[in-house]
Each structure stands twice: as structure tokens, then as C-alpha cells.
Amino acid sequence: MQMGLREGHCCGFILGLASGKFQQGGKNLNEYLHAIRGLLKWMREKDRIPACPLKTVKKVDGRGKEKRVRRALSFEEMQSLLDVCGPRKAVTWLRVYRPASR
Secondary structure (H helix, E strand, O other), X not given: OOOOOOHHHHHHHHHHHHHOOOOOOHHHHHHHHHHHHXXXXXXXXXXXXXXXXXXXXXXXXXXXXXXXXXXXXXXXXXXXXXXXXXXXXXXXXXXXXXXXXX
């Protein structure tokens, strides 16, 4: 039994992304575009669609538009994390934290 992709659902999702309905950042939109293009490429290879309709869609330029400023954990925050995570996970967190604190 073959299952077909309902055109209305796919088009509605893509139009929603394009219109800003989902309030996503540029990085997320580019990841969605990449995933949808992969699906459409597969569909084209299997002769389920005549051509990829998103071939000409450009990626969103998200440079300089980060929504939050990232920072390293303070010593006190790291100590609190190590206190609650247990000894096995503490080793992993220390490996991650040490290079970032240099």
C-alpha cells in the first residue's frame, strides 16, 4: 500500500514558514528548508513529483540576528550543576567546561 503526501498539508506548512506564522529564526527556517528539500529530492527520484518546487528558494540570512546572547557559566553556576548531576556526569561537564573557561 502506497501512502501519498497530501499536497495541501505540505503547501500549507511551507506557506506558513514563509509568512512568518510560526515565528522561527533564520537558522530554524534554513534547517526546515534543508529537510523539506531532502524530502522533495527523494520524491523526485521516486517519480512522485515532476520537479522540486523549492529549487529556487534562497536560504534566510540570519547573520547578526541572534535572539539571545550566549555566555559561559559562572563558577557558581558550574558548581551548582556539578552538585546536582552526580559524579559520573560531573566528569563530562568538567571536560566541557574546562576548555571554555580558558
